[in-house]
Amino acid sequence: MKVIETDFQGWMGGVQARMEAALARLLPGGHVVPERLHQAMRYAVLEGGKRARPLLAFAAGEVAHALPDRLEIVAAAVELIHAYSLAHDDLPCMDDDVLRRGKPSVHIEYDEATALLVGDALQSLAFQLLVEHRLADSASVQLEMVRVLAAAAGSRGMAGGQQIDLESTGKSLGLPELELMHIHKTGALIRAAVMLGAACGKVNDAERQKLDHYAKAVGLAFQVVDDVLDYEASTVTLGKTAGKDFRQGKPTYLSTLGLARSRELAGELRAEAHAALESFGGRARRLAQLADFIVLRKF
Amino acid sequence: MKVIETDFQGWMGGVQARMEAALARLLPGGHVVPERLHQAMRYAVLEGGKRARPLLAFAAGEVAHALPDRLEIVAAAVELIHAYSLAHDDLPCMDDDVLRRGKPSVHIEYDEATALLVGDALQSLAFQLLVEHRLADSASVQLEMVRVLAAAAGSRGMAGGQQIDLESTGKSLGLPELELMHIHKTGALIRAAVMLGAACGKVNDAERQKLDHYAKAVGLAFQVVDDVLDYEASTVTLGKTAGKDFRQGKPTYLSTLGLARSRELAGELRAEAHAALESFGGRARRLAQLADFIVLRKF
Numbered sequence: 108m109k110v111i112e113t114d115f116q117g118w119m120g121g122v123q124a125r126m127e128a129a130l131a132r133l134l135p136g137g138h139v140v141p142e143r144l145h146q147a148m149r150y151a152v153l154e155g156g157k158r159a160r161p162l163l164a165f166a167a168g169e170v171a172h173a174l175p176d177r178l179e180i181v182a183a184a185v186e187l188i189h190a191y192s193l194a195h196d197d198l199p200c201m202d203d204d205v206l207r208r209g210k211p212s213v214h215i216e217y218d219e220a221t222a223l224l225v226g227d228a229l230q231s232l233a234f235q236l237l238v239e240h241r242l243a244d245s246a247s248v249q250l251e252m253v254r255v256l257a258a259a260a261g262s263r264g265m266a267g268g269q270q271i272d273l274e275s276t277g278k279s280l281g282l283p284e285l286e287l288m289h290i291h292k293t294g295a296l297i298r299a300a301v302m303l304g305a306a307c308g309k310v311n312d313a314e315r316q317k318l319d320h321y322a323k324a325v326g327l328a329f330q331v332v333d334d335v336l337d338y339e340a341s342t343v344t345l346g347k348t349a350g351k352d353f354r355q356g357k358p359t360y361l362s363t364l365g366l367a368r369s370r371e372l373a374g375e376l377r378a379e380a381h382a383a384l385e386s387f388g389g390r391a392r393r394l395a396q397l398a399d400f401i402v403l404r405k406f
Numbered sequence: 407m408k409v410i411e412t413d414f415q416g417w418m419g420g421v422q423a424r425m426e427a428a429l430a431r432l433l434p435g436g437h438v439v440p441e442r443l444h445q446a447m448r449y450a451v452l453e454g455g456k457r458a459r460p461l462l463a464f465a466a467g468e469v470a471h472a473l474p475d476r477l478e479i480v481a482a483a484v485e486l487i488h489a490y491s492l493a494h495d496d497l498p499c500m501d502d503d504v505l506r507r508g509k510p511s512v513h514i515e516y517d518e519a520t521a522l523l524v525g526d527a528l529q530s531l532a533f534q535l536l537v538e539h540r541l542a543d544s545a546s547v548q549l550e551m552v553r554v555l556a557a558a559a560g561s562r563g564m565a566g567g568q569q570i571d572l573e574s575t576g577k578s579l580g581l582p583e584l585e586l587m588h589i590h591k592t593g594a595l596i597r598a599a600v601m602l603g604a605a606c607g608k609v610n611d612a613e614r615q616k617l618d619h620y621a622k623a624v625g626l627a628f629q630v631v632d633d634v635l636d637y638e639a640s641t642v643t644l645g646k647t648a649g650k651d652f653r654q655g656k657p658t659y660l661s662t663l664g665l666a667r668s669r670e671l672a673g674e675l676r677a678e679a680h681a682a683l684e685s686f687g688g689r690a691r692r693l694a695q696l697a698d699f700i701v702l703r704k705f
Contacts, residue, residue: 144565230530231559249545262523
């Protein structure tokens with residue numbers, strides 16, 4: 108067990124280091140005009156986060172025998188969409204948060220207008236990355252990759268989830284409504300990470316469906332665990348303001364299901380994720396380890 | 407002369423009506439979840455504006471013998487990027503404007519958080535449109551179209567221009583700095599409209615360069631005239647708050663060159679645009695008329 112963990116930690120650290128270097132290279136330099144915008148974009152993206160979405164893309168890529176050079180680009184594109192959503196989320200008109208990934212939020216370190224433009228420009232850059240590199244054997248597969256990311260980011264994906272979140276503040280939601288929110292808000296981009304990673308290599312339709320099933324379960328598990336951690340953890344461990352959703356009257360898995368049932372649900376979703384991977388055998392080892400990591404993590 | 411004008415007005419009205427119908431069809435319906443976001447997206451885009459960028463895309467498409475069904479989609483994608491930028495621009499942390507296209511700004515009609523998400527989701531939708539429809543004979547040309555739009559919208563295009571604009575408030579800029587700002591802020595997307603319209607059909611490299619030259623001149627002319635109109639016109643004629651740039655201490659062509667020289671410059675840019683079109687003959691009739699319209703317009 109110890110050996111497996113060490114192996115997984117090593118793989119994870121390797122992907123994280125690779126992603127940090129890739130993102131630093133793919134983002135415009137801080138000396139490129141307009142300098143302040145590019146510096147703020149780098150601030151918003153670099154040296155932060157667990158890179159959960161890139162890890163999922165790389166792990167899904169192993170199932171599909173995808174080239175790491177391709178995975179790096181799709182993982183970066185997904186991570187830029189994620190980073191843009193955090194910069195916008197933290198703005199005063201949204202969640203009004205001053206701390207993110209253990210550092211001042213973008214609008215605190217810079218200013219609100221710059222944080223707004225950082226998010227806007229990161230979104231454009233994500234799509235630019237997906238077309239400026241060769242990521243698939245055919246251009247039509249690559250067009251489909253752009254479609255997957257655009258749909259995941261848009262009004263019927265992540266941005267739509269944010270809107271549902273806004274409208275649900277102060278309300279008590281049932282489990283179906285809460286799931287609808289999270290399937291949009293975090294689930295869509297997590298699914299995109301897995302699907303884009305797989306699209307860099309070869310998978311058939313049946314395999315794609317299983318990966319999608321895995322991604323859905325992991326996406327929900329991620330959110331359930333986030334809610335539990337938000338309740339349990341301190342701000343220092345979390346790297347963002349703890350207990351905030353609760354204080355803002357946002358419905359969470361905790362407020363809907365209670366702590367015990369939320370923990371149970373996370374375990375069920377973990378089992379569901381593992382079940383979806385069964386037929387892949389050893390190829391899905393990293394995806395299976397990630398499902399464990401996401402559910403068992405303490406931060 | 408009167409006949410030509412009537413013919414141009416008819417063409418313009420036709421494209422505008424076609425675009426209104428296309429945008430209404432391509433935007434998610436107001437009854438689709440999350441309803442409020444989709445209603446606000448439709449509010450931000452429909453029944454507004456001169457549709458200058460779609461007109462340029464259609465006019466460039468005539469040069470390239472492009473199919474109208476393709477032009478409609480690329481024109482819509484460019485217009486969604488433009489509409490997203492207006493929704494974000496009007497936010498209190500940016501230009502803080504309450505009036506746009508003769509109606510309350512999105513954040514006034516809805517709220518700031520929704521206006522933020524409207525812009526975010528419109529940007530995603532623009533890229534989604536460019537990949538969900540067949541717009542070119544090969545998928546690799548279509549990937550190049552996505553690249554053109556992403557580059558035009560991003561930190562080295564429109565969003566970068568906004569940042570330069572932010573940083574220039576209260577400063578007195580020379581003509582080169584002012585041009586740099588506008589080449590990014592409005593020029594990049596106007597060039598994208600022309601290049602994407604042409605890419606829907608067939609043009610060779612030399613023709614593409616001429617179209618790009620035309621688009622650069624028209625883009626700058628557009629801004630010079632905007633500054634003159636902002637100074638001269640009333641809020642009612644303009645459909646947005648008049649005289650605002652001046653009061654906010656933003657550098658404009660007026661503040662840099664004065665009224666007489668600004669008018670002269672607009673005329674020079676119009677002549678430059680016409681010169682770039684010379685070799686196209688009758689195929690570039692609409693582009694030539696649009697250059698005239700952009701410089702001679704009163705609103």
